Amino acid sequence: xxxxxxxxxxxxSITALVISVICTPxxxxxxxxKGFYASINHRSSHDTSVPNTGGIILCFAVLLPLxxxxxxxxxxxxxxxxxxxxxxxxxxxxxxxxxxPVSYKFLGQFIPAIVIVTSINEQxxxxxxxxxxxxxxxxxNYLFWIIFVVMSIxxxxxxxxxxxxxxxxxxxxxxxxxxxxxxxEELNLMIFSISLCLGLLGLLFYNISGKNKxxxxxxxxxxxxxLLVFFALKYMDLSESSDKNSSFFMAVGSVFIPLADxxxxxxVRLYDGNSPFKADRCHIHHIVxxxxxxxxxxxxxxxxxxxxxxxxxxxxxxxxxSIFQIIILFVAFILYFWITYHLxxxxxxxx
Numbered sequence: 001x002x003x004x005x006x007x008x009x010x011x012x013s014i015t016a017l018v019i020s021v022i023c024t025p026x027x028x029x030x031x032x033x034k035g036f037y038a039s040i041n042h043r044s045s046h047d048t049s050v051p052n053t054g055g056i057i058l059c060f061a062v063l064l065p066l067x068x069x070x071x072x073x074x075x076x077x078x079x080x081x082x083x084x085x086x087x088x089x090x091x092x093x094x095x096x097x098x099x100x101p102v103s104y105k106f107l108g109q110f111i112p113a114i115v116i117v118t119s120i121n122e123q124x125x126x127x128x129x130x131x132x133x134x135x136x137x138x139x140x141n142y143l144f145w146i147i148f149v150v151m152s153i154x155x156x157x158x159x160x161x162x163x164x165x166x167x168x169x170x171x172x173x174x175x176x177x178x179x180x181x182x183x184x185e186e187l188n189l190m191i192f193s194i195s196l197c198l199g200l201l202g203l204l205f206y207n208i209s210g211k212n213k214x215x216x217x218x219x220x221x222x223x224x225x226x227l228l229v230f231f232a233l234k235y236m237d238l239s240e241s242s243d244k245n246s247s248f249f250m251a252v253g254s255v256f257i258p259l260a261d262x263x264x265x266x267x268v269r270l271y272d273g274n275s276p277f278k279a280d281r282c283h284i285h286h287i288v289x290x291x292x293x294x295x296x297x298x299x300x301x302x303x304x305x306x307x308x309x310x311x312x313x314x315x316x317x318x319x320x321x322s323i324f325q326i327i328i329l330f331v332a333f334i335l336y337f338w339i340t341y342h343l344x345x346x347x348x349x350x351x
Contacts, residue, residue, distance in 0.1 A: 017198040020057050027051070051213075054215055054216035081115065091222060112226060117146050126141060149226075151262065151263075152225050155262040157218060169258060171204070246318045253311050253314030261283055291346065
């Protein structure tokens with residue numbers, strides 16, 4: 001990699017970290033004065049008032065390095081992408097301050113999803129694995145990826161339930177894509193992903209703090225999910241035609257725990273005759289948290305280690321054929337469902 005590329009990466013990293021470290025305590029004080037707190041309800045894992053405005057800091061920590069040190073603003077799709085993430089940001093801010101109906105929240109995710117998907121070359125928007133058998137009209141390719149984007153955004157929104165978890169998963173995903181973009185020498189995307197990592201790293205300190213605590217709120221979790229799935233699409237776009245299935249396989253692996261947990265919780269709610277949108281405390285972090293006697297840091301650390309293990313294992317077998325990849329994905333999800341089912345039963349016995 002060229003020296004000027006290294007300098008741009010360093011500048012972006014430092015800028016993102018400085019913004020999140022210095023601006024977060026200022027925003028905490030403003031939020032306390034204005035009463036911008038996360039609501040406490042039956043799903044909450046906290047029992048004190050905590051500002052929920054950290055997602056706003058994340059937005060600036062990612063956006064400013066991108067504008068200052070990358071060539072992305074000169075690209076044709078930049079304004080459309082900024083508009084997409086602006087819709088996510090506004091949706092998150094509104095929901096943080098005054099919870100909105102599920103239908104409006106989904107609208108605030110579908111619009112960015114459509115923009116993100118249409119920013120990718122349509123020739124690269126194939127349906128993984130299925131495209132090897134037969135080709136469907138492009139409409140179905142777009143539909144598949146729009147649904148995948150919305151699912152990924154929601155997965156991070158739902159996994160953000162205890163200290164450090166969504167932030168930690170965002171850092172892991174950001175590092176994964178930074179390394180992938182580095183292999184392609186894509187400076188703009190490297191700056192994008194490393195800014196996400198360092199912006200989140202600065203916020204992590206305050207998120208797990210006992211005194212100067214802040215939550216990223218829906219604003220932050222929606223942005224993390226949106227950015228990571230955007231990186232996933234760019235990663236697939238950059239991959240060779242013969243590697244599309246492997247790229248998708250790794251993209252799923254990079255967000256496996258949030259994605260698998262969202263699918264599991266949705267299926268369980270439907271099986272129980274409830275709305276898939278009905279909030280409860282059946283997520284993996286709630287289950288493990290109760291098993292570990294409400295130790296947030298230990299629960300988060302354990303789940304983050306599991307996510308890293310999944311990425312490492314998936315990377316070791318990513319070069320296997322499509323049939324093996326499909327089988328591995330199926331087995332991985334079934335195994336996750338089985339483990340969480342038995343962990344939940346154990347919690348119920350202890351209650």
